[in-house]
Amino acid sequence: MPSSLRLYKQxxxxxxxxxxxxxxxxxxxxxxxxxxxxxxxxxIMPSIPRSEHETLFQELLLQQIFTNFDQKCLTAGDLVKTRGAQEYLAKQDGPRIYCTYHLGSYRLLTSVLFRRxxxxxLLVGNNMNRTQGDDMTEHIEALREKHGLTNVFRVVEAGHPSAGLTVLRELKAxxxxxxxxxxxxxxxxEPGEExxxxxxxxxxxxxxxxxGVGYLSHATGAPIIPVVSYxxxxxxxxxHCLDPxxxxxxxxxxMYCREAMTQLYKAFWPYLKRYPAQWEGWTFIHLFLEPELAKNTRFNGWPSRPTFNQDRYSLCDLExxxxxxxxRLYQTYEITEDLRDLLLNINSVDSVEGLVGKEMFGELMEMEVLR
Incomplete structure (x- = not known):
């Protein structure tokens, strides 16, 4: 094992x-x-039992630490293994649109491409640019100085009004x-962006x-190169560089845009199933979930011994x-300690309706907190 790789793993x-x-x-x-x-x-992945979620979550937190370390380590990019259509990771004539995901040490793609x-x-969200942009730029400049690189690197904020035109000009250049x-x-x-x-x-x-990715590819003729990091x-x-x-x-x-974006997520799915603890997207994907239509259930009367619907609701503390x-809906409701204790010990209560009152009982049933 090369000494640099051994030291890195240590x-x-x-x-x-x-x-x-x-x-x-x-x-x-x-x-x-x-x-x-x-x-x-x-x-998204109901095949993973809830009992394993905390272990996965803690593993993700560790992976985030590894990812931060990789950005500070100049040699990390040199130690990466490349697989698949590797020729698309080298400098060639014509622009490409590299589409990657927040899986594994996802920032290394930028390092590897620049090094080559x-x-x-690099198109990033405004907050990511504020929190990570300086570190990425510092990493790139250190690579430039170490290896005498002269190629271009630029960060564009996705939320900037002129981001689309800026990226279009860069691709055409x-x-x-x-x-x-x-x-x-x-x-x-956001509302109004449908x-x-x-x-x-x-x-x-x-x-x-x-x-946007599909539109840019269609407008410029630049191929989309899916790249998965793990x-x-x-x-x-x-x-792993996938077929363009x-x-x-x-x-x-x-039509092309829809097909391209569908292919990008379809290509990602096998890697997400294999490395679920390495996807940072678990922390924010609910912001992108398409709302589910409410299910029409026939009212057959309220049960005499209702139970807490733990499939849909969880109890936790916030501040x-x-x-x-x-x-299901990613909504939080601040409740009283008495209601929390009731839900935790509901199996020992003879009459929930008698304890909370008819109005509150009806609301809990309609919200499916009880079933």
Whole structure:
């Protein structure tokens, strides 16, 4: 094993050992973050039992530490294994649109492409640019100085009014675009933006994804290159380059856009199933979930011995206040300690309606808190 790779893995092992000594449950907001994560996993990948969600969540937190370490490590990009259509990770004539996901050490794609001489335009959300942009730029400039690189690197904020035109000009100038196709919290749909999104399947649900990548590819003729990053059990980072998605000249733009975005999520799914603990998207994908239609259920009267609907609701604390969390609609309700205790001990209560009153009982039944 090369010494640089051995040292790299030793550092990650130290990070992991330190992480395992932390009492995460005492961290501020831990339970609420875990509950949201759990709801997202359950809605999209229900085959993973809820009993495994906390282990997955803690593994994701560790992966985020690894990802941050990789951005500070100049040699991390040199240690990456590349697989699949690797020729598309090298400098060639003509621009490309690299579509990747927040899986594994996802920032390494930018490092690898820049290291190989590709002119890179990184499209990120505003918040990501504020929190990570300086670190990424510092990393790139360090690579430039170390290896004498002269190629272009630029960060463009997705939320800027001129972002679309800026990226279009850069592509037409021959520079390649890097975009996280699974979105980020600040790029989630806002009221009035419906025409900018389309719905694509992801696991057991459908998610809303921006059309921009498909439009840019269609307008410039630049192929879309899907790239998946993941970390193997031995801590080795892998970039798997999938077959390109190429626009057909004079084809229908909207049809191509829908097909391209559907293919991008379809290509991602096998890797998400294999490495679910490495996807940072679990922390924000609920912002992109397409709302489910309400189910019409026939009213057959209220049960005499109702139970707490734990399939749909979870109890947790937010700022030391008891919270009822709707895992389907992602809504939180601040409740009294008495109601929390009732829901936790409902099987020992003879008459819930008699305890809370007819009006409250009816509301809990209509909201499906009780069933």
């Amino acid at each position: 550092e990650l092992t130290r990070c992991r050992d330190h992480f395992r000594q932390l009492n995460l449950q005492k961290e501020r907001g831990y339970l609420m973050k875990l509950t949201t994560f759990s709801a997202n996993v359950e809605n 001489g590709v002119d890179c335009i 021959g520079r390649s675009l890097i975009v996280f196709v699974d979105g980020s919290p600040e790029t989630a749909p 025409d900018k999104f389309l719905s694509v399947p992801l696991g057991s649900r459908s998610v809303l994804t921006r059309k 970390r193997q059990p031995d801590l080795t980072n892998v970039l 998605i190429r626009p057909i000249r004079n084809s229908d733009r909207d 030391q206040a008891p919270i009822l969390f709707d895992r």
